[in-house]
Amino acid sequence: MQIQNLAYIGVETKKLSEWKEFGTKVLGLMIAESSTEDCLKLRMDDRPFRISLHRGKKEQFTFAGFELRDQTALNKAKEDLKKANIKFKYGDKKLAQSREVQELITFEDPMGTIIELFHGRTLDYQRFISPVGVSSFVTGEMGLGHIVLPAADLKKNYEFYTKILGFQDTDYMSFNMGDADKDFSAGLHFLHCNNPRHHTIGLFESPHPNGLLHLMIEVPNLDEVGYALDRMNTAGISLQSTIGRHTNDQMVSFYMISPSNFAIEFGYGGWQVDWEKFTPTISYAPSIWGHEFQAPE
Ligand SMILES: [Fe+2]
Structure with missing residues (x-):
């Protein structure tokens, strides 16, 4: 499919x-x-x-x-x-x-x-008017953004999303965590479907009680990310990760905690890939700079 x-x-x-x-x-x-x-x-x-x-x-x-x-x-x-x-x-x-x-x-x-x-x-052709003046979101044929799902059984979920739903590999990331003598790693599959968004689904080898690690929504420029950061601070919403640029999809973003306890990644500049010219990659680091994850309050 x-x-x-x-x-x-x-x-x-x-x-x-x-x-x-x-x-x-x-x-x-x-x-x-x-x-x-x-x-x-x-x-x-x-x-x-x-x-x-x-x-x-x-x-x-x-x-x-x-x-x-x-x-x-x-x-x-x-x-x-x-x-x-x-x-x-x-x-x-x-x-x-x-x-x-x-x-x-x-x-x-x-x-x-x-x-x-x-x-x-169904489209009703109503004009999108943001209540706080966000110019637009990067959506259209690329959909609403991406979601990263908790996949404690990584292999089973990866096979389901690729072999049955037809998602394809973009990148596989391996995180090394813990002390040197008690090292363990967790895997993260980044998968795309039939549009240029770098990944529509992420599958992360970890549990999460609410069923979603984060939802990413994208705006068309850096200032819109900055304005959102200001609005987050004004509203007293908790930051999950400081602003940074991801390695694989090149997105500049920050993460905040939604009322349902999963995070919203708010970013811009995600790589729109020409899949004809792309070969899947493997990464060992999530970010080029920034993205300091904060301890839960
Ligand atoms: Fe993300």
Whole structure:
């Protein structure tokens, strides 16, 4: 199957009102008109929403929606899932309406996150107006950004995302941690789909109770990153990592803690790769400069 991009994500949260403040005043996202009392939908562009926050009993990353080109592509995905013995459900009309898509299917990844594959996203051509004046986000055919998922069983998850969902290798990073005599390493696969974004999915060999390590959203220039850093400080939001430039995707970014305890990487300058001319790499360092991770408060 061929996935075009990550189109939306869904999160269960007890903290809808905090998310409303954080999403609009810190991230600069726009509240979608289709939001309800129990579901806050945030827009980044002309798509009906990019982040869907659902009132619940815990903080949990619940679903990731991936866009396929058309019905033929979705039918091919169904055949591939059947061949791989992955059970999927057909999304009913109500679910399709709530995601604002023509047709979708749903199934779980090895970590229990719901994967939604769809075609035919609805566009309402409403103008994106950021409540704090963010000029735009880097989205379009590259989707909303990237997500890094906790994958305690790295091999199983890597095989699922590459062999079944059709993601391809961009980079493999190995982190050495701990003392010299008790050294252990953790792996991180960076995977891309059918668009130039350096990676749409990261799989990190570590547990995380909320199901998501971070979501990256991208702005078109450095000043927008700086403005966001100022808004984070004004709002009293915790920094997870100082500003820095990543090695592999060259992104200049900082990380802050969202109300649901996963991080938001806010960055610019991510490498848009011509895959015809690219060969996958292996890295041992995450950043060229900066990105000092802060101890949790
Ligand atoms: Fe990232």
